[in-house]
Amino acid sequence: MNRAAIFEFFRRLAENNPDPQTELEFGNTYQLLVAVTLSAQATDVGVNKATRALFERVKTPQDMLDLGEDGLKEHIKTIGLFNSKAKNVMAMAEILVRDHGGEVPADRDALTELPGVGRKTANVVLNCAFGMETFAVDTHIFRVANRTGMAKGKTPLAVEKGLEKKVPQPFRVGSHHWMILHGRYICKARTPECWRCDVVDLCGFKQKVLEKKKG
Known part of the structure; x- marks a missing residue:
């Protein structure tokens, strides 16, 4: 993914979810x-x-x-x-x-x-x-970054370094939340739900699943 595609990737995710948050519950x-x-x-x-x-x-x-x-x-x-x-x-x-x-x-x-x-x-x-611009690479982010071509890497640290270089403002603080949620609910490990993905046209993944499996 080039820089323009990465910007558009996060712009669309931000439009759908302007204030992404961790799904862990905490008070302080x-x-x-x-x-x-x-x-x-x-x-x-x-x-x-x-x-x-x-x-x-x-x-x-x-x-x-x-x-x-x-x-x-x-x-x-x-x-x-x-x-x-x-x-x-x-x-x-x-x-x-x-x-x-x-x-x-x-x-x-x-x-x-x-x-x-x-x-x-x-x-x-x-x-x-x-509120720091950090990129916490879990299994979801590792998969999404590699699958889309945004920041390919063989280790979480390599992906983190790639994201640090490529993710633009104003999306840097929220980017890892958008990627986690995208990986958890859309870009799933076994069968990515490309048929309902808002950024499917920006993604470099070759084995896209563009139709929902019946049954």
Whole structure:
């Protein structure tokens, strides 16, 4: 995709959804960090079900420490890998209280030093909480970027670097949300629903599915 096509790609998605947001539910930056950490290899729907009651009780890292690891596990036991995630979330809370005054740092390096926080999680937090122009490459974005030809790459980092170079203003802050939602609901992994895609004419994917399968 050339720059004009990329601009038009996001312009159309923005026209349909002017203010894209993460589908994770949270009330503050710390809750967002916890939700994104829990969402690894899990669905947003599943995380939201587990965190609704949790977030009524836990609003700060100190609240999490007061709840304790066993209490956290009770809330998140429906989420995959909940034992290891609980350990990471508790260790993260301890570091935030000890080293950051209970606040989530607005810095990628500081975030990725926290247990259970990788580059993708850090990018989501920086984007959603602090409005930074970051590109959190999950499986949906990786697929959409490669499939459309917008930013091809063999690794998430390569795709992220490609998007950093190619995504124009005024779409940089919202771009990863538009791409995630597009990948989740239209440009699906097994059968992309090209027949109802608003940007199908801009896409470089050769095996387009232009008719809905019957049955």
